[in-house]
Amino acid sequence: MSPAMQPQQVSRADFDRQGYVFPVSVLDPATTERYRAHYLDFYQRHQQLLQTLPPNQRWQVNSDTHFAFRWVDELTREPAILDAVQQVLGPDILAWNTVWFVKMPGDKTFITLHQDGAYWGLEPMEVLTTWVALSPATPENGCMRVLPGSHQGSALPQRDTFNPDNALTRGQEVAVPLDEAAAVSMALQPGEMSMHHLWIVHGSDANRTDIPRIGLAIRYVSPKVRQSSGSKPFAMLVRGQDLDGNFSLTDRPKGNDGMAGEGFHGEVLQRVHQAIAEAASGPKHG
Numbered sequence: 001m002s003p004a005m006q007p008q009q010v011s012r013a014d015f016d017r018q019g020y021v022f023p024v025s026v027l028d029p030a031t032t033e034r035y036r037a038h039y040l041d042f043y044q045r046h047q048q049l050l051q052t053l054p055p056n057q058r059w060q061v062n063s064d065t066h067f068a069f070r071w072v073d074e075l076t077r078e079p080a081i082l083d084a085v086q087q088v089l090g091p092d093i094l095a096w097n098t099v100w101f102v103k104m105p106g107d108k109t110f111i112t113l114h115q116d117g118a119y120w121g122l123e124p125m126e127v128l129t130t131w132v133a134l135s136p137a138t139p140e141n142g143c144m145r146v147l148p149g150s151h152q153g154s155a156l157p158q159r160d161t162f163n164p165d166n167a168l169t170r171g172q173e174v175a176v177p178l179d180e181a182a183a184v185s186m187a188l189q190p191g192e193m194s195m196h197h198l199w200i201v202h203g204s205d206a207n208r209t210d211i212p213r214i215g216l217a218i219r220y221v222s223p224k225v226r227q228s229s230g231s232k233p234f235a236m237l238v239r240g241q242d243l244d245g246n247f248s249l250t251d252r253p254k255g256n257d258g259m260a261g262e263g264f265h266g267e268v269l270q271r272v273h274q275a276i277a278e279a280a281s282g283p284k285h286g
């Protein structure tokens with residue numbers, strides 16, 4: 001854990017109006033370096049598999065590792081991250097889903113502009129994503145871009161492109177013209193994070209540099225949230241209490257060894273992707 005970080009003020013009003021907040025400092029340099037070393041070890045152990053999978057299949061390694069590896073679980077519980085999340089979601093917080101969004105130099109991975117809310121099947125909207133940087137994230141190496149205020153209208157139509165270089169499983173993208181000139185690049189230093197709304201239009205370009213772009217997206221939800229599709233989703237209670245019982249709460253992982261996709265982690269991945277596929281084929285998908 002990061003002992004020295006002071007809680008940073010996050011404005012709920014700014015988050016509600018713009019649909020995003022950044023940068024928020026959450027990890028001190030030594031703690032950032034420790035997590036980065038853990039990630040690079042994880043990456044090395046899965047490198048062969050990652051290289052055989054196109055970006056749109058890498059979720060099999062990159063998703064929901066907080067259920068399987070203690071160090072990822074610890075990252076989702078970093079006090080400064082949860083202090084910021086609490087200012088938006090309140091004192092009771094579940095870590096529902098995590099995804100490593102990594103673009104190593106030479107990797108063609110990109111992420112088309114999309115709205116997450118269309119295919120997660122979660123209601124009410126007491127949900128947000130924090131994107132925690134373990135490397136610099138810049139416009140040149142493909143930091144996230146958001147369209148300010150785009151969470152406030154109705155859901156935009158989206159289509160599936162199934163482009164294998166798109167890190168999204170079905171290559172989903174907004175299917176109407178957007179004012180991309182208005183996009184804001186959420187550049188981050190290692191140890192900083194951005195926060196974004198369930199319905200904000202967001203995406204990112206490929207890495208055009210020699211600098212890896214390494215970040216973990218953590219989706220936090222209030223226990224009041226329900227998923228309309230699939231079986232009860234797995235989640236980890238990371239702060240406060242859950243009096244609603246809408247999620248299957250799991251025990252914390254004990255170790256850092258093992259391979260992604262095996263054992264309980266495989267079960268989690270299956271459940272998450274079944275629920276998302278069902279929600280995506282529902283009426284909101286456009």
Ligand SMILES: O=C(O)CCC(=O)C(=O)O
Nearest residue numbers: 101111129144203204217
């Ligand atoms: O890492 C990125 O560029 C995109 C992340 C994303 O789509 C998300 O966190 O929902």
